[in-house]
Amino acid sequence: MEIITKSCEETIKVAFDYAKTLRGGDVVILDGEMGAGKTAFAKGVAKGLGVTDEITSPTYAYMNDYDGVLYHYDCYRLSSGEDAEALGLTDYFYLKGVCLIEWAQNIKDVLPKTLKTVKIEKIDENTRKITL
Numbered sequence: 080m081e082i083i084t085k086s087c088e089e090t091i092k093v094a095f096d097y098a099k100t101l102r103g104g105d106v107v108i109l110d111g112e113m114g115a116g117k118t119a120f121a122k123g124v125a126k127g128l129g130v131t132d133e134i135t136s137p138t139y140a141y142m143n144d145y146d147g148v149l150y151h152y153d154c155y156r157l158s159s160g161e162d163a164e165a166l167g168l169t170d171y172f173y174l175k176g177v178c179l180i181e182w183a184q185n186i187k188d189v190l191p192k193t194l195k196t197v198k199i200e201k202i203d204e205n206t207r208k209i210t211l
């Protein structure tokens with residue numbers, strides 16, 4: 080399914096609805112360039128899953144754990160799946176929470192076999208094409 084959004088808020092709303100289709104244990108790749116709206120999408124998913132904490136970019140922490148309900152990854156600074164494994168980041172893929180992963184391509188060799196992908200493309204400053 081392809082959806083065009085015209086603002087960050089619209090993307091959050093799309094993600095909120097998408098969260099309702101997710102089940103515990105799902106691992107979702109958020110694919111898109113810097114500034115595409117991956118973290119915005121994660122905010123909407125969090126809301127949809129009932130997470131009330133503010134979602135912040137986990138760039139320095141690699142992964143933020145929201146009460147075991149949501150694990151939000153940013154693998155931008157990881158250079159291999161081996162690093163992810165050494166840091167214990169791959170263990171969460173097999174728990175009951177939903178995993179959302181930004182820059183998953185950096186750790187592709189250690190991702191689970193079953194994945195969902197959300198692709199976000201920047202069309203212009205405020206327009207995004209989201210493929211679910």
Ligand SMILES: Nc1ncnc2c1ncn2[C@@H]1O[C@H](COP(=O)(O)OP(=O)(O)O)[C@@H](O)[C@H]1O
Nearest residue numbers: 084085086087090113114115116117118119205
């Ligand atoms: N339609 C849109 N959907 C999502 N973000 C948008 C949209 N239009 C503009 N933006 C802006 O794009 C930026 C997306 O940032 P962010 O979610 O952190 O991206 P990423 O995590 O992919 O690097 C934000 O500044 C947001 O306000």
Ligand SMILES: [Mg+2]
Nearest residue numbers: 117118136181
């Ligand atoms: Mg981000």
